[in-house]
Every structure is written in structure tokens, then in C-alpha cells.
């Protein structure tokens with residue numbers, strides 16, 4: 234089911250909360266707030282979320298958030314369950330881990346969440362032309378003249394800048410061209426590979442590679458490759474034009490393990506900047522998800538960050554805000570200061586920087602860290618099992634030996650499994 238068409242010109246809708254951006258975060262917030270009995274409007278410029286390269290794999294900890302937010306029934310039909318992952322690392326024997334994960338097409342997941350939203354959400358499709366904000370009342374004006382009056386505006390427009398700018402909020406690129414994500418399909422059905430899903434790591438700094446992960450999505454084999462390279466460099470151009478040989482050269486042994494390597498269709502290439510919003514402490518408006526900050530896809534922390542924002546906003550802060558008069562910046566600051574949100578964002582940023590440094594940093598400190606991680610993994614492998622036999626005790630972890638031993642974290646959880654944030658070893 235798609236979103237409804239725009240309201241009549243001149244319409245004024247009065248709600249408690251207006252959510253702008255019906256992606257993962259915005260749809261989650263609108264659904265939770267509506268279920269709690271508040272009046273909600275959900276605005277997006279697209280009736281259906283367009284196909285875009287974003288997160289394509291979820292781990293067990295992500296799924297727990299979907300369940301806690303009541304999104305699991307709507308999300309489930311869009312997901313392909315994955316039971317195991319084979320991990321290939323240079324210098325250690327491959328390991329098969331039990332890893333309850335899910336593959337998906339991002340737009341299918343978002344559209345499923347939109348379709349499964351609870352009744353009562355006033356959905357509007359259109360461009361936001363103006364945003365008037367204040368300590369008590371906010372007015373969103375759409376291009377067709379429709380107006381939405383709300384006590385709070387939630388900006389969940391992801392990478393889009395327009396609405397944030399209307400609110401006078403800037404975005405700073407803290408790490409420009411931090412990494413490059415490549416997404417593509419292999420040319421054979423997923424069932425023809427000798428593994429269900431796979432993670433394959435780079436050999437060292439000269440590879441400039443975090444890892445490749447292969448996983449099933451609706452019967453096809455999808456690939457996400459995370460590298461620390463520029464979009465315009467020769468290697469990236471070669472990958473676009475001749476992906477299979479370029480991939481085989483990057484990860485020797487992959488072609489043999491796959492039983493041949495072919496790429497179907499176009500390679501999607503997405504440069505990743507790490508960004509933070511600036512000046513977001515203002516009356517009447519709160520930013521969530523990628524609208525607030527963006528991190529690197531390699532450690533797989535984005536979905537957790539977005540849904541943690543949704544959970545903390547809807548379950549911890551919003552009920553109190555709506556129960557008392559006013560919606561000033563001082564009230565909203567409690568969300569940005571929320572210790573769980575802050576720890577989640579900080580972990581995500583740390584994980585993004587750590588994963589890059591572990592993959593590409595020269596110098597003795599990182600060389601020693603890589604060596605230490607290799608030794609820890611070899612020791613773990615002595616007590617583990619090789620490919621062909623499942624390793625027990627990893628259900629829900631999906632850690633997959635992501636190479637993040639010793640990553641500095643807030644202590645609660647750490648970065649990095651292949652595409653799915655999980656606990657560290």
C-alpha cells in the first residue's frame with residue numbers, strides 16, 4: 234500500500250507530532266507515537282520509498298529493536314532470514330557461525346513498514362516549502378499549500394538537507410570521503426553457493442578494504458563491499474566496468490570458494506561522509522537518525538542508531554514533553570543529552586573510525602593491534618570449529634570475527650560485524 238496523495242490545497246491539519254521523512258526512522262516514530270494515542274502526521278516527498286542503496290542486512294540486536302518498537306510484524310515479510318555465515322580471514326581457517334540475520338532491499342523494508350503503519354496517521358506526500366518553529370507551536374507548509382500545525386516537528390529526512398536547512402540547522406562533514414560502499418548482485422541464485430552467507434576480509438592496509446559480505450535476498454545473492462577508497466579513483470572505475478575480475482583480484486580465493494564469480498547488473502557505488510548536525514538545539518524541532526548524524530556502513534551501526542533514536546524519543550521523552558506546556562529547546566535538549574542515545578551515537582562514530590584505522594592505518598600501533606587481533610582469533614579458532622560445522626553459542630551475536638577486538642567503546646557494546654552491529658568478542 235502506498236502513501237496517500239496530498240491533502241487539498243489550503244487544508245490545515247492539527248496534530249501533536251509532525252514527522253517529516255517517512256524512511257526507517259520517521260516511519261518508526263510515527264507508528265510508535267500513533268500507537269500511544271497521539272495525533273501524528275507523516276510527510277514524505279515520495280509516495281513510495283525509492284530504491285536506494287542503504288542498509289541491506291540486519292543482525293539480532295537490530296531485530297530486538299524492531300520487536301521492542303512493535304515494527305516486527307510489518308517488517309518480517311520484507312526480510313530473508315539467514316541462519317549462518319562463513320567467515321574468511323587471511324591467515325586463519327574459515328569459520329562458520331550461527332548468525333541469525335536478515336537480508337533485505339531497503340526500499341522494500343521501508344515500504345513494508347509504511348504499509349503496516351497503525352491506522353490514524355495522517356500521511357501527506359509532498360515537498361515541505363516552509364517551516365515556522367517556536368517554543369509552543371510549529372507550522373509545516375507543503376508545496377500544495379496544505380499546512381500542518383503541531384506541537385513538535387520530528388525531522389527524519391536522512392541524507393536530505395532541505396528541511397534541516399529550513400529549520401536553520403547545519404550539517405558538518407567531520408570525515409569527508411571516509412569510505413566507499415559498493416552494492417551489487419552476483420549472477421547465480423543464492424542456493425547455488427556452498428554457503429548461506431559469507432564475510433571476507435582484506436589482507437592488510439594495502440587492500441584498503443574492510444570486508445565483502447554476500448547474503449541472500451529473496452533468492453538472489455547480494456554483495457556489499459566496504460572499502461576505504463575514493464569514488465573517482467582508477468580502482469573504483471575498474472570495479473564499475475569490470476566488477477568480477479576486480480573483486481577476484483582484491484580477495485584471492487573468493488572465486489574458488491564461490492565456485493565461480495559473476496556479477497549481474499549495475500554496481501551501486503556510494504561514497505560515505507561522516508557528518509554531524511550543528512545548531513540542532515532549537516525550539517519545537519528534534520532531529521533523529523541520519524538527519525542528526527551519519528556514520529560508516531562498514532561496522533553496521535546505522536540501523537541501531539536510527540531505531541535507538543526512535544525508541545528513546547518515543548518511549549522516554551515524548552510522553553513527558555506532550556504532558557506539559559511548551560516545546561522549547563531546553564525541553565528537547567533532554568533527548569540529545571539522553572545517555573543511551575549519546576552512547577549509541579558515540580559507539581557508532583568510534584566504530585566507524587576504528588574500523589577504518591584497523592583496515593588502513595600504517596604505523597606500529599595499528600600493526601600491533603592487527604597482530605594482537607590475529608593472535609586472539611587464532612586462539613579462539615583452536616577452540617572453535619571450521620566451515621562445515623556450526624559453531625555453537627553465537628546465536629544473537631553474529632560477531633563473525635569482525636576484527637574489532639580491543640576497539641574502544643562505551644563499554645556496553647562494541648562495533649562491527651559484517652553489516653550488523655554486534656557485541657565484540
Ligand SMILES: Cc1cc2nc3c(=O)[nH]c(=O)nc-3n(C[C@H](O)[C@H](O)[C@H](O)COP(=O)(O)OP(=O)(O)OC[C@H]3O[C@@H](n4cnc5c(N)ncnc54)[C@H](O)[C@@H]3O)c2cc1C
Pocket residue numbers: 253254255256257258259276277278279282286287288289290343359360361389390391392393394395396414503521522523524529530532533534535536537539652653654
Ligand atoms: C550505502 C549504505 C549502506 C549502509 N549499510 C548499512 C548496514 O549494513 N547496516 C546498518 O546498520 N546501516 C547501514 N547504513 C546506514 C542506514 O541505512 C541508515 O542509517 C538509515 O537507513 C537511515 O535511516 P533514516 O530514517 O535516518 O533515513 P532514510 O531511511 O534515508 O529516510 C529519509 C526519508 O526522508 C525523506 N525525505 C528526504 N528529504 C525530504 C524532504 N525534503 N521532504 C520530505 N521527505 C524527505 C526520504 O524520501 C526518505 O523517505 C548504510 C547506509 C548507506 C548509505
